[in-house]
Amino acid sequence: MTEKGFFNLDISPINSIAQNKTIMITVPTITPYKGRKDNCSSATKILREASKKFDNKKKSWDFDTGSSLEETISSIIDIGNFSLKNDPERDREELTEILKTFITQGKKIIVLGGDDSVSIPPIFSLEPLKSVHILQIDAHLDWKDQIDQEKFGRSNVMRRASEVNWVKGITQIGLRGLGTSSEKELLDAKKWGVNILTSLELLELEVQDVVKTIPKEVSVYISLDLDGINPSELPSVDSPVPGGPSLSYIIALIKELGQQRKIAGVNFVEFSPISDINDLGLNASLRLLTVICSTLAHVSP
Secondary structure, X not given: OOOEOHHHOEEOOOOOOOOOOEEEEEEOOOOOOOOXXXXXXXXXXXXXXXXXXXXXXXXXXXXXXXXXXXXXXXXXXXXXXXXXXXXXXXXXXXXXXXXXXXHHOOOEEEEEXXXXXXXXXXXXXXXXXXOEEEEEEOOOOOOOOOEOOEOOOOOOHHHHHHOOOOEEEEEEEEEXXXXXXXXXXXXXXXXXXXXXXXXXXXXXXXXXXXXXXXXXXXXXXXXXXXXXXXXXXXXXXXXXXXXXXXXXXXXXXHHHHHXXXXXXXXXXXXXXXXXXXXXXXXXXXXXXXXXXHHHHHOOOO
């Protein structure tokens, strides 16, 4: 029996993709920290399988996207799992090159992890765009240079992003509580020029206010760590932090960004099935993913 993709779509070969389609690829893991349990590597399989339950609702109206589910999923192509070689450096390089080919062709990408280390190769793949602004949604700063001698793990994402010359700006929202970063990392981020909007600061901001802080003249890439969302609505993450923006706030922000800016792609990471409660996080994640697919479908080329 042929394996089916997200929303029960066929999994398509890389060399047969229409120009106006958004590419979806799943990456169960890429650079896990040694000696640490990886609770996110099963996420892609579980999310893909769970999305198939909507097969009988394709004609249903979606009040979040303003379209039918059928219209949303007709815009995406699921190319299946990235083939891991269990060699993190080689895997990062190969994934970067695959995604770079799509970016060069003008296609938009959705990369599903996996832990947050999966976010690094997509950011590296954006080089052909020459000028990119990253919007990171995350409870944590992710500016550590290295942890246990690893420089490409989940806590190093924005530090690595800051080092490539095509990333011209970074906005990080939803930060709160305690993480691995120290004051040094915070000062490094501010010195680089990162616009940090904490969870508390978001309480005073409409989504339009956040979008206005992002330049109009560059492509935007969304780096979405699910722990950026309030864990009372999305508990299925490895490092939940109390508080944070609601699921509806993030949905509204992504939709507004799609209307006002050019989104090049999204990475969607840190779904941890073992931490879920009564499928609350699973259903919230699928809702968010559906909105992302719809938003990218309506972004101007």
